[in-house]
Amino acid sequence: MIVMARDVGVVAGEVPILTGIDLAAGPGEVVAVVGVNGAGKSTLLRCLAGLQPPASGEVGVFGRPPADTAAFWRDVAVVADEPAWYPGLTVREHLELMRAVHHDTRLTVEAALEEFDLVERADLAPQTLSTGQRQRLVLAMALLRPSRLLLLDEPERGLDTAFRDRLATMLTRYAAAGGTVVMATHDLGLARAAGARRVSLEAAA
Amino acid sequence: MSDVRAVRAFLRSRGRAPVTWSDRYVTVFGLVVAALVLAHPVTSAFTSLTAAAGQTDPSQAGAGLALIALAYAGFMRLARTVGPVVLPAADAAWLVLSPLPRRPVLARTALVLVAVSVVAGAALGVALLAVLGGGGHVAVRLALALALGMSATLGGMATAVLAQAHPAWGSRFDAGLLLALVLLLVTVLVVAFVMHAPAGLAAACATACATASAVLVRQAWAALGRIPARSLLAASTRAGRVAAAATLIDPGVLSWIAEDDHWRGRVLRSRVWPRLLRARWAAPALAWSDWRRLGRRPARLCALLASTALPSLASATLASPATNGLVAALLAIGAMTAAAACTTGARRDHDDPALSRLSGVGARAALTARAVLPMLLSAAWLTLALAGLGVIGALPPGPWWSLGILCAPALAAGALRMARRRPIDHTMPVIHTPAGSIPTGPLIWAATGADVAALGCLPVLAAVPTSVSAGTPALGPLLVAQAVSGVAVLVVFLLRAAGPRGG
Structure with a gap:
């Protein structure tokens, strides 16, 4: 198993956020975590990324507890809230940066710009782009670099319907190449199109 | 005009309670007190200025x-x-x-x-x-x-x-x-x-x-x-x-606002990363973004270059006992500003590590690579400023300018520490002293970064003011002390500041 979560519980103060959650994902699998607002989807993803220690239960990624180390992040790519863009770098240079720091990228910069419809915006600062275009850029950065596990928190945020279909195709391709995707989403259409196994979360009482 | 007056009057009537006589009294009293407090220093300063004229x-x-x-x-x-x-x-x-x-x-x-x-x-x-x-x-x-x-x-x-x-x-x-x-x-x-x-x-x-x-x-x-x-x-x-950043007393936000405002809407010419860096040395490749950003602000570089003349100008213009302190302050502020001018990447990565996680570069390796540019820039600034002071005769004969190079590691450590400091902690206690109350939160925030730089530059900070006036310290031991102090502070800072993510 690439991802294994057993009986995971998270508490904020005295309020339970997650209670007794189990989740497993193997190589080549796409898992969609769905649920109402406040069900704890993002919290679960943070647990899998090692950014939120669970109050109870066990989380394993690649057979070990997730750790905030360089080695871990070379295998795992996370797309959650909008990142803080590096000022003074263009859209193309943000992609170039990923290519410069990783061996054997999955896409060339040109291919990523084409696939994510960013060619016309390549020489702009990311701050100038629309919300949807910025989301496409961060997805492009995550999918350009090599990884074995993709953790996506609402990847459909700001994307138009047509591009959501393309994203589903990209995620399917990623999984077909042996990668594992775990995404929290409200878009059941995206989950279906990506061939994702659905895991429903109920809001903790 | 009358329309605008009517709208403003409407807003005033709904927005806050009407002004009372008590409010007016407080306003006038405050103005009178301010006038009384400021009258003496302003008139004495004015008199001395006009007399000096x-x-x-x-x-x-x-x-x-x-x-x-x-x-x-x-x-x-x-x-x-x-x-x-x-x-x-x-x-x-x-x-x-x-x-x-x-x-x-x-x-x-x-x-x-x-x-x-x-x-x-x-x-x-x-x-x-x-x-x-x-x-x-x-x-x-x-x-x-x-x-x-x-x-x-x-x-x-x-x-x-x-x-x-x-x-x-x-x-x-x-x-x-x-x-x-x-x-x-x-x-x-x-x-x-x-x-x-x-x-x-x-x-x-x-x-x-x-x-x-x-x-x-x-x-x-x-x-x-x-x-x-x-x-x-x-x-x-x-x-x-x-205004919101100032109200919350979180000056770090101001840097973000200024940077984002500068770059938003600009069309730049994208360039590929140098072939030498690509996929061989990940950390220098990550830090290269700082070099590129600096190269895209030539006006800022020119301003930094021009500001190297300020200590010399101050020394040449103001011939008073307070000048030595002013020159030392200008040297410290200028060198620190030069170092801090290129730490944006470190600040962004620390405040929001999402992109640094995507890059998969270890925190220590990234920080070490990001220290090179502040080191070079602060070395250049301080060397030029000290050389200027030497040219106008404000320093004793000798290669005092070389202290600029030797201070650079400590300045880089200070600038990186400054870039990575947390927002002001307003929950920290206020210390009551005979001279007034001191809020420790802002004090610690302001000192973070400057403390490490000052520690690393202690030999030169102690030497320059005295040398301007007396020209006494022996240069050789000072250079050795500064070299050891600067490098030691940078190494310790990098070892301690890398955080939970190892290289």
Whole structure:
């Protein structure tokens, strides 16, 4: 198993956020975590990324507890809230940066710009782009670099319907190449199109 | 106009409780107390300045003029950065995007700009008088200097308003500013001559300056009604965010606001990463973004380069016992500013590590790579500044400039620590002392970064002020001490500051 979560519980103060959650994902699998607002989807993803220690239960990624180390992040790519863009770098240079720091990228910069419809915006600062275009850029950065596990928190945020279909195709391709995707989403259409196994979360009482 | 008055009266009546006699009493009492507190220091400073004006050393006038020109350039740049025409967020949202005539909506802001310009102009005039001096008739020379100073600031502010009203001008504003500075210097030199000339000629010169300024102000007033809404909204939003950051006392946010505002909307020429760095050395490849960013702000580099002359100018201009301390402060602030000018990447990665996680580079390796540029820049700045002091004879003979290179590691460590500091912790206790209450949160925030730099530069910080006055310390041991101290501080900082993610 690439991802294994057993009986995971998270508490904020005295309020339970997650209670007794189990989740497993193997190589080549796409898992969609769905649920109402406040069900704890993002919290679960943070647990899998090692950014939120669970109050109870066990989380394993690649057979070990997730750790905030360089080695871990070379295998795992996370797309959650909008990142803080590096000022003074263009859209193309943000992609170039990923290519410069990783061996054997999955896409060339040109291919990523084409696939994510960013060619016309390549020489702009990311701050100038629309919300949807910025989301496409961060997805492009995550999918350009090599990884074995993709953790996506609402990847459909700001994307138009047509591009959501393309994203589903990209995620399917990623999984077909042996990668594992775990995404929290409200878009059941995206989950279906990506061939994702659905895991429903109920809001903790 | 009456429409705007009616809207403002409506907002006032709904927005807050009516002003009572008690409120008025508090306002007047506060103003009287402020006047009483400030009266003595202002009059004594003014007296000393005007007294000094009669005994100005001509050799110091050039350096003094350069400092005044720099202050004026800073004033103009600030005006342009602010807007200068801005409105409170609510007014910007509701009054600008309404059928109300724009000039009356902006009239109150215009009055504030005039008041600010008059005060800044008065300060500029007094400084001019102190620097240029002249013959007798202090009152006449003071009036002349005030007229020139106020003309310069009012005219400059009016030009900034015109640039805001005509976005096409905006890009040419900096070039115009340079031209204005040259003109100001020429005018000042003319006035310096005129101050010793007959009163009639002096009055004519002052009248010409005031007339030019009045024409610009008239044009700016006419242009107020044509300032595009988008320019007003952008400036007002920026001012609102800055005000919020100031209210929350989180100055770190100001850096983010300034950076994002600078780059938003710019079209840049994308370049590939150097082949040498790509996929071989991940950490230097990550840090290369800092180099590229710096290269894209040549004006900032030029300003840094020009500022290396400030310690020499201060040393040459001000021949007083306090000068040594001022020179040391300028050296410390300038070198630290140079180092901190290229730590944006470290700040972003620390505040929001999402992109650094995507890059998969270890925190220590990334921080080490990011330390190189601040080290080089601060080394260059401090070396040039010390070399300048050596050239004008403010330092004893010897290669004192080499201290600049040896201080650089500690300065880089300080700048990186500063970039990675947390927001001010307002929950920290307030220490009550006989001199007043000291909030430890802001104090610790302000000291974070400077502490490490000061620790690493202790040998040179101790040596420069004494050497300026006495020229006593032996250079050899000082260089060795500084080299060891600087490198040790940087190494310890990198080992300790890498955080939970290992390299």
